[in-house]
Amino acid sequence: MEKKTSFLPELQKASGSFDYPLTNDYMFRSLCQKNNKALKGLISALLQIPPEQIHAVVILNPIIVGEACADKEFRLDVRVELNGNAIVNIEMQVADLHDWPERSISYLCRVFDSLSHGNTYAAVRSAVHISILDFTLFSDNPSFYSRNKLMDEKNHHVYSGKFALNVLDLNRADLATDEDRMWKLDHWARLFKASTWEEIKMIATDNEYLQEASNTLFDLNADFNVRERCRNREEYYNVLRTFESEIDLMKEELAQSKNELVLSKNELAQKDLEIQKLQAELARMRSGQNAYRAGGYPLIE
Numbered sequence: 468m469e470k471k472t473s474f475l476p477e478l479q480k481a482s483g484s485f486d487y488p489l490t491n492d493y494m495f496r497s498l499c500q501k502n503n504k505a506l507k508g509l510i511s512a513l514l515q516i517p518p519e520q521i522h523a524v525v526i527l528n529p530i531i532v533g534e535a536c537a538d539k540e541f542r543l544d545v546r547v548e549l550n551g552n553a554i555v556n557i558e559m560q561v562a563d564l565h566d567w568p569e570r571s572i573s574y575l576c577r578v579f580d581s582l583s584h585g586n587t588y589a590a591v592r593s594a595v596h597i598s599i600l601d602f603t604l605f606s607d608n609p610s611f612y613s614r615n616k617l618m619d620e621k622n623h624h625v626y627s628g629k630f631a632l633n634v635l636d637l638n639r640a641d642l643a644t645d646e647d648r649m650w651k652l653d654h655w656a657r658l659f660k661a662s663t664w665e666e667i668k669m670i671a672t673d674n675e676y677l678q679e680a681s682n683t684l685f686d687l688n689a690d691f692n693v694r695e696r697c698r699n700r701e702e703y704y705n706v707l708r709t710f711e712s713e714i715d716l717m718k719e720e721l722a723q724s725k726n727e728l729v730l731s732k733n734e735l736a737q738k739d740l741e742i743q744k745l746q747a748e749l750a751r752m753r754s755g756q757n758a759y760r761a762g763g764y765p766l767i768e
Contacts, residue, residue, distance in 0.1 A: 472504070472675040474668060478685045481664040485688050487697040489659040489680075490601050490637070494687060494697050495559040496543040497532045502683040508676020510547065510555060512650045513597050513633065518676070522550050533692030535699075543700075546578065553593040554578050559659075561601040562707045571598050571632055579630055593629040599659065601637050611635070611642040612652055651677070 487494045499506045503524055511518045525548040544558040556578050560567065575596035603609050613634045617626040635652065636642075637660055643653040657670050658677055667684070671677035687693045 472678045472682070474671075474678055475682045475685060478664065478668070478682060481685065483665075484663050485685075487688055487694065487701075488662055489684065490559065490561055491697045491700055492543040492559040492561070493700045494684070494693070495599075495659075496530060496545060497687050497693055497696075498680060498683050499545045499557070500526060500530060500532050501687065502679050505676055505680035505683055506545070506547070508674075508679065509557075509655060510549065511676070512652050512655055513557070513635065514549075514555070514595070515646070515650050524549060527554075532687075533690060533696065535696065544574070553595070554581065555595045555597065557597045557599065559599045559601075562704055563600075563602040564707075567598065567600070567604055571596050571634075575630065575632055591629060593631075595631045595633060597633045597635065599635045599637065601659075603636055603638060604634055609636065609639050609642060611639045611644070611656070612647050 489495045489498065499509075506526075507518060507521050507524050510516070510524060511521055527546045527548055528544070530543075542558070544556055547555045547557070549555050556574060558571075558574070564570075575594060578596065579591065579594040581592055581594070598604075615632040615634070616628060617630055618624060619626065635656065637656045640653045640656045643656075647653055651674055654670055654674065654677055658667065658680060661667050661670060664685070667681045671681045
């Protein structure tokens, strides 16, 4: 039996904003590492499995929380073995590099390709890649939480349930379905986006797994080493955003140049057409002059 959770006394008294929310991928990774019960609650909500049916959640790629990252660009995904028979890969992503569908498929393929030598293909374990995004993946088809599988495009028959891509959009909780709300996914999304302790306590009041996450978030925000690692990650993403802004500006300038070029080409084409008309009229006039001369009449009196 899991012990029921309540807010830490220090968190009960806490107020105001805090520096590093769960959208910071190092903070998210640290929380998953430090609090297995909170991770279990999150997976329960994301996979819509009752917590009592989740017997084991084992992180396969552990880190040393608070330790400096050798490479600021390294991935902070959480790779979990669930109940000994499935692999769940969860990744928090705040920067839209406009390649997430391809990247997430690539990540899932690596996780899925887990067949050991000598095993049959039927022994391949289920693999799910869950993207938690702080941006909208498909602006023309927004969704709060999508669950994607291989299926027949005509009759929607699932080809295999062992290969899945789920996407949680933290910014579109307004699109949450009744099922999403039943599993408290909208609460988890709000917890990720919360920036004050008052918000945290309001969101997590009635859910022990959200309270577990809140308590650990509070402790980690007070840990100097963790804060340093979180700050490094924010600096890294700020640089990425700067590059993205510069690229977007260059794209706009290029599009403007192309528009101006098209306009210039149109103007040139119009001038060329006018020249052709004038040349045709000149040829007609010359033809008339030749005919006049052929009749023995002077061209000019």
